[in-house]
């Protein structure tokens with residue numbers, strides 16, 4: 442992969458039909474990619490909605506490619522944003538509809554579960570969520586960074 446195909450941050454530059462810059466029939470979607478256009482020089486945000494919508498569009502486009510039909514440029518439809526902000530709490534901004542608190546938290550879980558492919562993935566996630574909820578386990582949210590400390594100045598020195 443040449444440097445000109447890679448954006449700062451390591452994302453692969455693609456055109457409107459998700460084709461990697463400099464390649465004919467190699468495509469990239471989701472977090473590894475950035476659809477770079479004049480209007481959108483840094484690509485779409487690295488969120489699940491983008492990846493899901495690109496996946497659906499690319500399937501159609503590959504079928505079109507195989508059948509000798511024109512491919513259709515990807516357009517991102519921003520459905521809104523949701524974020525959990527603690528136990529039983531979330532915020533949801535679905536453009537005209539805005540929710541917060543427990544209802545938004547239930548909505549967040551429902552939307553995320555429905556977005557997972559297959560029954561077994563959904564079942565595993567429900568099980569994990571239930572265990573974490575009941576045990577109040579927050580291990581997975583820890584971001585651990587090791588430092589060596591300069592004993593003279595007490596300044597942290599990254600390893």
Ligand SMILES: Cc1cc2nc3c(=O)[nH]c(=O)nc-3n(C[C@H](O)[C@H](O)[C@H](O)COP(=O)(O)OP(=O)(O)OC[C@H]3O[C@@H](n4cnc5c(N)ncnc54)[C@H](O)[C@@H]3O)c2cc1C
Nearest residue numbers: 470471472473474486487488489490491492493523524525
């Ligand atoms: C902590 C966290 C919280 C987030 N919260 C949100 C949120 O609330 N809402 C939201 O919209 N987005 C959220 N995101 C972003 C969202 O998860 C990503 O945008 C989305 O998952 C991108 O989908 P993807 O298919 O491109 O990549 P991924 O979901 O990362 O899928 C890539 C897959 O490829 C596999 N893989 C990697 N390398 C290889 C290899 N060499 N061979 C085979 N398989 C490989 C990986 O195991 C993985 O299964 C969050 C991300 C993180 C990290």
